[in-house]
Amino acid sequence: MNGFMVEYSSVVFAALAMGSIGLVLGILIAVAAKIFKVESDSRAELVLELLPGANCGGCGKAGCADFAKAVASGELSPGQCPVSSRETVNAIAQALGIENNVSFRKCAVVLCGGDKNQTRNPILYNGVNDCRSASLISGGPKGCAYGCLGLGSCARTCPFGAIEIVNGLAVVHGELCVGCGKCVMACPRKLIKLVNADAQVHIYCSNPEKAPLKRQYCNVPCIGCRKCEKAFPDKFKVEGFRGTVDYDAPQLPTAEEAASVKCPAHCLLTAAEHLAVEHNDPDHENTKEIQ
């Protein structure tokens, strides 16, 4: 029994010692918390809670917390988060009681309509299956020096699986794209642009050269005819030999308006048409008409 005898005095001493150390440190922490108090912005925390929390960095800030701070301080507006849905942006604006001025979500668009059937590619390419590598050899295996190479660097980079290569052309699935902008960096030809996700129509051509040159290797280039600009001068603009949709305009062109232009080069398309199989089908009437 002797082996189990406990000296109670030592237990009491230890308990007292630990207790008093704890008490002293506790008081110290309490005092320090009072003196060195950091004013935290409760508004920033509120915003952080509402943000998607993906820390993707698409806004240009170091992460969601940094973005929340910037929004709370008024440096950025809630709509500048590329990933947030419209509801989230509205909720943040409401919570902060501010007006939501940049309200649109962004979406990537590949400004090229030249798939395998529509373009002629004079180079026999047998190299690495990556656009950035391919573009180092004579500028890439495509007749058009500005068109989509279709080797899928953007599709592999996209963390949301929103880009697909269809018949040698990258196409964006708008409903999956969150506008993070990773594909923009991956494309060696700088074809991908982040635009207002509400934009229904785009001019799918990035080649600034003259129309006869483009026609040599592509059936669907923008020929700079200015038909769209004449019909809707505030919605389209043509610079040089290449037209673009004016994404900064107060009103974006609708699908009906685009159809009414009757683009002779078939490069003014809706996003859905760009995605559609018909467009890539050699038997499609558009294709036949051109050939």
Next chain:
Amino acid sequence: MSRYPFNISTFRGGIHPENDGKKLSKDVSIRTAPLFEYYNIALQQNIGAAPKWVVNVGDTVKKGQKIAEADGFVSAPLHAPTSGVVEKIEKCPGGMGICVETLVLKSDMLDEACEFYPRIDWKECAVEDLKQRIADCGIVGMGGAAFPTSVKLSVPPDKKITDLIINGAECEPYLTADHRLMLECPEKVLIGASIMGRILGIENVHIGVEMNKVDAIETLIEHNKPYNIDIIGLDVRYPQGAEKQIIYAVTKRKVPAGGLPMDAGAVVQNVATAVAIAEAVIEGKPLFERITTVTGEAVKTPGNWRLRIGTPLVKVLELAEGIVEEPAKIILGGPMMGFAQKSLNGSIQKNSGGLVLLPPSKVTQYSSSPCIRCGRCLNACPMNINPSYLGTVIENEKFDLAMNNNVMDCIECGACAYICPAHRPLVQHIRRAKAEIRSRMASQKQSVNKK
């Protein structure tokens, strides 16, 4: 004792293609191309700053007249290849598919020459005059790099040059332009070499020629008496004519990693450059024509031609009497290091040593498979780097690892990709990494400058 009256040297590594295609054109002597109606002269024909046009649309020019002047130190002027009228100066589609600034010269078919530069007695005159003449005549490295020769011959005072090497290796398959040049103008090669030796103030002038051109070596030795130049046979091995490799083969000195040939005390110049220098000095003739091999199994009659700068490639093909079958690849330069062309829109430039048209049978399409770790690329690499490892890390986009493993030392000769039994596109991977690392360095520099 060797069976030849000269030494045979080489470097470590390299490959030799079994059928190097030289037999197609090596026995065809140089012919001068007739006058064509149009010449398309690209503005940027040298490494460094592009020159500036000094003529306007509508101007009448004579053969040899300066049409663009050097803009800066590392730049070279251009001269009219024939007499005629400047029809337009604009961006025209080049062979690479991108529009390049081009002068279109409509020939008047008279081929009137302007007064060339005065002749210089190269043995007596001042060294500075010789250098100035080389710069005035727009001479650039005609082996392929197109680096302004006058710059290469201006050695900074802290570097000591002991050897000048004239590169007659012509290790590229199919090309025979330098071979014919050495056979037909040995005097000019030797004079050009001596002039450069005089400019650099050195005695050790070597001419390195691969052993598949023994006739050229013999011709050079025959004419060598008054010049006393060291003529060296080099093993038949690609890339024998690469700058760092030929320096090692000839002097047994290595160029330090990231360094220039002058760090190893050597200057390398191509034989075609030597001939251009000789013509510039003793005839006062600016550089407006060059020898180009038009060859490949797809052309009807391969041959070597004296072509004016700016000759459209379509016309060049007409000289070879057209094609026998549709070419799968059109290459301006040699098949290993040349530039694949998308069309025949381009024209002959100062550095175009060859126009090679390969039929589909010669351009086998492989699909690459994973590395089998055989190590053949390590044996073949003339720069002693590890292509297989680099290929793997670059595939996984680990560019830092690639940089730590000396990817920047790669000379992109293509020996590793040629020898690889798994057909891995190693050089393309390495080029990707080099481009990526360079752009990262540039952006780093930019951000440092901003701060």
